[in-house]
Amino acid sequence: MDTRMWWLFGGVAGLLLLASVTGVVLSYRVTTEAGRETVANLKARIKAWWVMVALFALAFAFGKVVTLVMFALVSFYCLREFLSLTPARPSDHGAIAAAFYLFIPLQYFLVGVEWVSMLTIAIPVYAFLLLPVLSVLRGETDDFLLRASKIQWGLMLTVFCISHAPALLILEFEDYDSAFLLFFLVTVVQLSDVLQYVFGKLYGKRKIAPGVSPSKTVEGFVGGGLAATVVGALLWWITxxxxxxxxALSFVIVISGFLGGLVLSAVKRSLGAKDWGTMIAGHGGALDRMDSVTFAAPVFFHFVRYFHT
Amino acid sequence: MIRLLLLALTRFLVGGQGLWIGCAPVARQRIYFANHTSHLDTILMWAALPPALRARAHPVAAADYWGTGVLRRHVALRVLNAVLIDRKGEQRDAGNPLAPLFATLADGDSLILFPEGTRGAERIPGPFKSGLYHLAREYPDVELVPVYLDNLRQALPKGSLLPVPISCAVRFGEPLALGPDEDKADFLTRARDAVIALS
Incomplete structure (x- = not known):
């Protein structure tokens, strides 16, 4: 791994240390019951961040194959959460099995062998057509469109979209290691989430979409979004x-990430859930952490590809 | 080896952590009884118990499924510590089909039981067979713990061979006991309601 990458992860660890210390200080200062709950959740979130950052650093240290396997696992858990919330019929069993056992490995294999034209159509074209075929052969027509679209949406968001983050590794630039591009995307998108949360907790008043995502406020979005854009701009030297x-690209990431969070929140609520799962303490499920990545990754990938290669 | 592999595979595919809502995971002699929708039920119940409890809990499995095939029989008997019973035994006069279960309870071990006797396709369990009642009457000191297995019919529905990854949960409820002069039908309805209450 490049020495600059060690410095970057060192910087992230420094920020987390600061966050952990803040968490401890806050837990001594809160007095109200609601405040205690918020701080307990905050501490759980920070603890989970340590684990996530460590895993991410490990993937970077081992290179492309390990990074791809790790993102494939992330897709796997996100798809598992997505389909667990959408009750299926036994007739959809074949389509679901194909989504997990055929299309997750296929998509990440295509990224691995750098077959860009195929990785951008495998799921939107071939899976899109094949999955309803697998269901229709079982002959059940009740809610057919609804059932087919749930599986297709799940596969698009959790596998196709998320795979565009590690797909950044296969973009080629002169004298440049595209691992930094992946670091840049993940840092800006996650920092944007975190800063929007922090600004929202400190200054949040006007809710943006109370019915969809009660924690998103105008103040949080503007403050956090701008701050994340500034941090992204200051990271220009790794891009x-x-x-x-x-x-400009940080701004694109922030906006698409925000919209991704909003849309996935609406999907989640339409399925009658508050969190996607319970896998990451304090955060909810894996998809609660990846929701903004699902929108930001493909948009960022194609912007970079269009303007810079 | 097979044990570890089975456990790892179960966690990876369906999760299936035990949620102890109505009682604690303590080493007491118990009969865990649950709804039944999938062949995975037996494995998941076994995986949800902490290792110490797992070692002394025996799933009651149908001999006509788990007793056939070399691998399946090996997994049932050696890995899951299952007690195999003959489901069609009631029609024959080959003695009490519940005899192996009484023997297990007499040893002080726990049982994992699916009182419907067969897999259903619905979220709510079907009517319970009388086995649970006979066991409860014979061994009144054994705790009867209702369990609800959530989502397994999505992971491996009846008629499918390949399990798919769907998050499943195992919810343990509050133990119940057979009343001193409680009627068989009343007791079985009450037991079934206790499982439904966890759904």
Missing amino acids: PFSFLGAA
Whole structure:
């Protein structure tokens, strides 16, 4: 691993240390019951962040194959959460099995062998057509469109979209290691989530979409989004872009990430759940942490590909 | 080896952590009884118990499924510590089909039982067979713990061979006991309601 990458992860660890210390200080200062609950949740979130950052660093240290396997596992758990919330009929069993056992490995294999044209159509074209075929052969027509779309949505969001994050590794630039591009995307999108949460807790008043996501506020979105854009711009030196280019792309990541969070929140609520799962203490499920990545990754991937290669 | 593999595979595919809602995972002699929708039920119940309890809990499995095939029989008997019973035994006069279960309870071990006797396709269990009642009457000191297995019919529905990854949960409820002069039908309804209450 590049020494600059060690410095970057060192910086992230420093930020987490600061967050952990803040958590401890806050837990001594809160007095109300609601405040205690918020701080307990905050501490659980920070603890989970340590684990997630460590896993991410490990993947980077071992290179492309391990990173792909790790993202494939993330897709696997996200799809498991998605389909666990959408009750299926026994007739959909074949389609679900194909989604897990055929299309997850296939998609990450295509990323691994750098077959870009195929990785962008395998799921939107072939899975899109094949999955309803597998269900229709069982002959059950009740809610057919609804059942087919649930599986297709799940596969698109959790496998197709998320796979575009590690797909950044296969973009080629002169004298540039695209691992930094993946670091840039994940840092900006997650920092945007975290800063929107922090700004929302500190200054949040006007809710953006109370019915969809009660924790999203105008103040949180504007403050957190701007701060994340600034941090992204300041990271221009790890990207192949200029300062303004990095700022613009950070803005794109922030906006698409925000919209992803909003849409997935609506999907989740339409399925009658508050969290996608219970896998990550304090955060909810894996998909609660990846929701903004699902939108940000493919958009960022194609912007970079269009403008810079 | 097979044990570890089975446990790892179960956790990876369906999760299936035990949620102890109505009682604690303590080493007492118990009969865990649950709804039945999938062949995975037996494995999941076994996996949800902490190792110390697992070692002394015996799933009651149908001999006509778990007793056939070399691998399946090996898994049932050596890995899951299952007690095999003959489901069609009631029609024959080959003695009490519940005899192996009485023997297990006499040893002080616990049982994992699916009182419907067969797999259903619905979220709510079907009517219970009388086995649970006879066991409860014979061994009144054994705790009867209702268990609800959530989502397993999605992971491996009846008629499918390949399990798919769906998050499943195992919810343990509050123990109940057979009343001193409780009627068989009343007791079985009450036991079934206790499982439904956890769904």
